[in-house]
Amino acid sequence: MSLGQRVSSDHQLTRLLQIGVVLEELVESRAAHHIESLPPDERAEFDEEVEELLAEAATESADHRERLEALIDDLEAETVGYEEINALVDAQYGPPEDTDGVLYDQLANEETAYKFYDDLIEAIEASESEFAVDRERLLETLYSIREEEKEGVEEVTEVMEQRA
Amino acid sequence: MNTADQYLKAIYLAQRIEDGPASTGTLADLLEVSPASVNEMIGKLEERELVDHEKYKGASLTDDGLERAHNALQTYCIIERFLANVLEVEEFRDEARALESVIDDTVAERLDTIIDRPAQCPDCFDAEQDCCELLELEASGRAD
Numbered sequence: 257m258s259l260g261q262r263v264s265s266d267h268q269l270t271r272l273l274q275i276g277v278v279l280e281e282l283v284e285s286r287a288a289h290h291i292e293s294l295p296p297d298e299r300a301e302f303d304e305e306v307e308e309l310l311a312e313a314a315t316e317s318a319d320h321r322e323r324l325e326a327l328i329d330d331l332e333a334e335t336v337g338y339e340e341i342n343a344l345v346d347a348q349y350g351p352p353e354d355t356d357g358v359l360y361d362q363l364a365n366e367e368t369a370y371k372f373y374d375d376l377i378e379a380i381e382a383s384e385s386e387f388a389v390d391r392e393r394l395l396e397t398l399y400s401i402r403e404e405e406k407e408g409v410e411e412v413t414e415v416m417e418q419r420a
Numbered sequence: 421m422n423t424a425d426q427y428l429k430a431i432y433l434a435q436r437i438e439d440g441p442a443s444t445g446t447l448a449d450l451l452e453v454s455p456a457s458v459n460e461m462i463g464k465l466e467e468r469e470l471v472d473h474e475k476y477k478g479a480s481l482t483d484d485g486l487e488r489a490h491n492a493l494q495t496y497c498i499i500e501r502f503l504a505n506v507l508e509v510e511e512f513r514d515e516a517r518a519l520e521s522v523i524d525d526t527v528a529e530r531l532d533t534i535i536d537r538p539a540q541c542p543d544c545f546d547a548e549q550d551c552c553e554l555l556e557l558e559a560s561g562r563a564d
Contacts (some may be wrong), residue, residue: 261521268518273542275523275531282530344506344534367531368530368562 261375262382269394270333270386272376277371279343280317283365285351288342289313290358293351306355309415313408315364320369320401327397330389359416366408372403396409422522426451426462428470431479432489433547443477476480495540496520497552498528501535504557513550 263269287310325335352358377398380391387394421429430450434442447458462479465471470485481489499520503512535541538544546553 263522268515271503271507271509271515271519272522273528275502278506278534279527279530282437283536285531341534348533348536365528368526371524372527375522375524375527391516 258340261379263376263379264383264385264387266388269380269389270331272327272379273324273328273331276311276372276376277328277335278341279369280324280336281323281336282345282371284314284317284321284338285342285345286361286365287311287344289349290352292334292363293349294355294358305415305418306359309411310358310362312411313365316404316408320404323397327389327394332388353371353384356416356419359419360414363409363412363416366405370402370405370409373398373405377402406412421492421495421525423521424468424470425495426520427458427465428481428485429491429492429496429519431481432470432493433485433545434478435480438478441480443478448478453521468497484552490542491525495523495525495528495544497530497537497545498535499504500530500551501537501555504551504555505535510518513514519561539563 263272263346291307291310321335321338328335377395380395380398426547427447429444430447434450438446444455444462446449447462449497449521451458462471462473464474464564465485469482470488471479472482488499496516500512501517501520503509505516509515543554544552544554
């Protein structure tokens with residue numbers, strides 16, 4: 257058991273970045289599943305704004321994934337492919353009841369990702385270890401992804417408030 | 421998972437291993453910290469009414485402590501299963517121990533949406549083997 261929140265090796269850092277990639281793949285896959293899972297009558301009501309929000313979330317996740325993968329490449333490791341995660345989502349997916357359920361799930365996605373990057377940044381900053389990837393580049397990438405996740409939380413919250 | 425939850429989980433497992441109150445020595449071994457650190461934290465958990473401590477016997481979880489320990493162990497099981505079955509990490513026990521302090525419960529909940537976890541989790545956790553007794557392992561490492 258390891259007490260104290262810090263990243264102390266390349267190996268541990270790689271594993272955490274791989275988890276980040278999976279979280280992004282989850283967002284991407286769940287957003288796609290949500291759109292497909294809606295019954296036709298709900299789908300008609302599924303307004304443009306929500307559909308756009310999910311499409312944007314999927315695009316942003318794909319971009320975050322690529323940026324994380326570039327760091328993982330430098331650490332000479334691999335990631336689990338999108339198709340594999342998509343298949344796992346498929347196996348366990350239970351569609352939300354309605355559009356509000358979709359938005360709640362999307363909010364949980366964004367909030368979880370934000371919390372993950374926030375904890376990861378804190379754990380890297382608390383560590384004095386040298387990593388095989390440039391520390392400044394690593395932190396800059398994570399700061400910028402964290403900021404986008406924060407904006408994502410705000411966007412979903414805004415849409416939810418408008419619908420209330 | 422925060423430090424208090426890691427302690428509660430360790431007390432829960434130590435109580436199962438020892439079939440009684442968790443001794444300071446066992447907790448120090450499980451948590452890889454000094455007995456003095458264990459005693460200090462037990463005092464804090466006692467103040468928060470999560471643990472009862474009896475001198476010369478050891479620490480036992482209160483009902484509130486037990487509930488939190490259960491949740492913490494469930495989070496830990498999710499991390500182990502995710503590492504073993506999704507990332508296919510062979511040394512998933514060691515890695516779960518190294519990562520648990522950095523993985524928040526909300527993150528574990530998301531990872532839980534793609535793993536296959538038995539309904540009785542975490543009762544099927546084998547304290548001595550340090551993993552779920554129902555965990556089926558994949559053939560080889562994928563994401564290394």
